[in-house]
Amino acid sequence: MRILLYNPDNGVTRNFMPHLWMFLLQSLTPPGHEVLLIDGNAHPMDEAQIAQYVRDQNIGLVGIGAMTRMIAKAYRIADAIRATGVPVVMGGPHVTELADEALGRDGGPRHADAVALGEADATWPQIVNDAVRGQLKEIYAPVDAAGKESKPSLKPYPVIPWDKIDLTQFNLVPKVFFPLLKKVGEGWGTFRIVPVESGRGCPYGCEFCTVTGFFGDSIRFRTNESVVNELLLLKARARKEKGQIAVFFIDDNFAINVKRTKSLLKDIIAANAQVHWVAQISANLLRDEELCDLIAASGGKWVFIGMESIDPTNLKDVNKGFNKPGEYAGVLERLAKRNVYAITSFIFGMDNDTVGVAERTLSQVRTWPPGLPIFGLLTPLPATPLYKRLEATGRLTRPRHWQEFIPFAMAHTPLKMSIDEAHAEVKYGWSHAYGPEAIAQAVDSLGDQPLGYRVNIFLARLCFRGIYFSMMGKLAWLKVVAQNRETIFKLVKEAVFGRGTRPRSTHLEETYEEVVVPVPAAE
Ligand code: B12
Numbered sequence: 001m002r003i004l005l006y007n008p009d010n011g012v013t014r015n016f017m018p019h020l021w022m023f024l025l026q027s028l029t030p031p032g033h034e035v036l037l038i039d040g041n042a043h044p045m046d047e048a049q050i051a052q053y054v055r056d057q058n059i060g061l062v063g064i065g066a067m068t069r070m071i072a073k074a075y076r077i078a079d080a081i082r083a084t085g086v087p088v089v090m091g092g093p094h095v096t097e098l099a100d101e102a103l104g105r106d107g108g109p110r111h112a113d114a115v116a117l118g119e120a121d122a123t124w125p126q127i128v129n130d131a132v133r134g135q136l137k138e139i140y141a142p143v144d145a146a147g148k149e150s151k152p153s154l155k156p157y158p159v160i161p162w163d164k165i166d167l168t169q170f171n172l173v174p175k176v177f178f179p180l181l182k183k184v185g186e187g188w189g190t191f192r193i194v195p196v197e198s199g200r201g202c203p204y205g206c207e208f209c210t211v212t213g214f215f216g217d218s219i220r221f222r223t224n225e226s227v228v229n230e231l232l233l234l235k236a237r238a239r240k241e242k243g244q245i246a247v248f249f250i251d252d253n254f255a256i257n258v259k260r261t262k263s264l265l266k267d268i269i270a271a272n273a274q275v276h277w278v279a280q281i282s283a284n285l286l287r288d289e290e291l292c293d294l295i296a297a298s299g300g301k302w303v304f305i306g307m308e309s310i311d312p313t314n315l316k317d318v319n320k321g322f323n324k325p326g327e328y329a330g331v332l333e334r335l336a337k338r339n340v341y342a343i344t345s346f347i348f349g350m351d352n353d354t355v356g357v358a359e360r361t362l363s364q365v366r367t368w369p370p371g372l373p374i375f376g377l378l379t380p381l382p383a384t385p386l387y388k389r390l391e392a393t394g395r396l397t398r399p400r401h402w403q404e405f406i407p408f409a410m411a412h413t414p415l416k417m418s419i420d421e422a423h424a425e426v427k428y429g430w431s432h433a434y435g436p437e438a439i440a441q442a443v444d445s446l447g448d449q450p451l452g453y454r455v456n457i458f459l460a461r462l463c464f465r466g467i468y469f470s471m472m473g474k475l476a477w478l479k480v481v482a483q484n485r486e487t488i489f490k491l492v493k494e495a496v497f498g499r500g501t502r503p504r505s506t507h508l509e510e511t512y513e514e515v516v517v518p519v520p521a522a523e
């Protein structure tokens, strides 16, 4: 049977990184089937196009995965595919929580023939076998022989053949630059960001987060050996194609077990498996100096930190009191000392937020080492404790907000400001953190560092700007380039002529070595 796995586009991140679930399920598919992958972010398709594709390719089963944010699009695509007579199975966090919605058991239309609840590592082979026999069940739940929920151990973990998978669509280097950049240093003909997981689960249970409910509070890790082998495979691929590979460790809290993380990082270093990497780590775990040393030595370049708020009352309200705003600056300085920088994520619209929260937050951010601040709104995702609390207190203004998804729009009323005021705070945050002056300030603050670091922060800020401001299309990019022309001119001048009395690096390789554009992260 030919199987298609499809991930809908989110309209923001484009082809910056493939989704891990597709490669994982592909690797877990029983032998004898051909699995095709389409990531809408790299290969956008509308309903008619995908239906045509399914017919042309003689697909017998389609698997669709989506977060809440993309679920409306996922349902539209599923409807178009089912209309061709091909069965659709859906999985991922949204349908796990709202299987009845996907199956049309809540009074709405039906979108899926079957739903895979939770982690599908064990159920996927069974789904494929049932589909071959034409006997798909409606619900596949990961349970043991006694009917009790079971989680995959991640030991063993399937080998994802990264050396063979076609990743053409996930090259971040524009085509016109391939031939030239291949020759720079060790080669920049391709630059790919690849998702790797080293473990699953987070026990912290922050009120707005899906993870503790979905993956459970039991934390599971792959063996160090299997992670190291995956990195070696990726590194070899980059060398072969004269390109670069960076890894996004998608674990929700990469250092949740500090002892284990240190042992993994030591093994990466010992095996010479270092690649540049990004990971999500909560601030409380970054107090450890040895951990920070190992992060830097093993290739860590950016750490995503879910700071959420600089107000301890807010943090307590959302069950994230383990975040201590008083130590944010220290944590960031500890990382920056090792040339590791942070993507700092903030949520506005929390219950103790008042007008001016964005400026209060930015006034602290400006005193920290330069990084990539990102701003979102408190969003009640289905089945989270936050959703239940707001529903119980009648505060949801758009209880089914995912059915008509609007980016950066509240679905409930905050307590101490209006919805419009919360929207204005987010806009203020993005405008003031990503305006040309703020970008110039971030670049200048790394004045004592090699040029590569400044180019890195500059490119990263431009990319991150696109999370809020539309950067789709050449015109949008040209506008941003024009707005930041002074900074660009300064960087180019320094690359060509060097900088004042400071000795200039004569090796282009050295200049580009450190350029790793990080990616928008989640938490
Ligand atoms: C990586 C990641 C991202 C990447 C996504 C891009 C990418 N290429 O991967 C980035 C960084 C862009 C991102 C952004 C966001 N993310 Co995110 N992200 C993650 C993260 C950390 C890892 C995803 C992952 O690969 N997991 C590992 C794989 C193996 O698990 P999985 O995807 O769930 O797949 C398993 C099952 O779900 C199932 N499955 C999944 N799909 C399918 C399909 C079929 C057919 C079947 C049978 C089974 C199946 O089988 C898989 C194997 O067991 C998760 C948290 C997490 N740990 O999952 C959050 C998570 C998915 N993100 C989340 C959120 C909220 C966001 C943001 C909205 C955050 C924000 N406020 O901006 C943004 C939205 C971005 C956008 N514009 O769309 C939420 C989603 C909750 C929800 N109900 O939708 C999660 C769960 C985190 C959380 N805090 O709750 N994210």
Ligand code: SF4
Pocket (backbone or CB within 6 Å): 202, 203, 204, 205, 206, 209, 210, 211, 212, 252, 253, 282, 306, 523
């Ligand atoms: S927000 Fe981060 S720390 Fe909190 S429960 Fe979710 S994954 Fe864990």
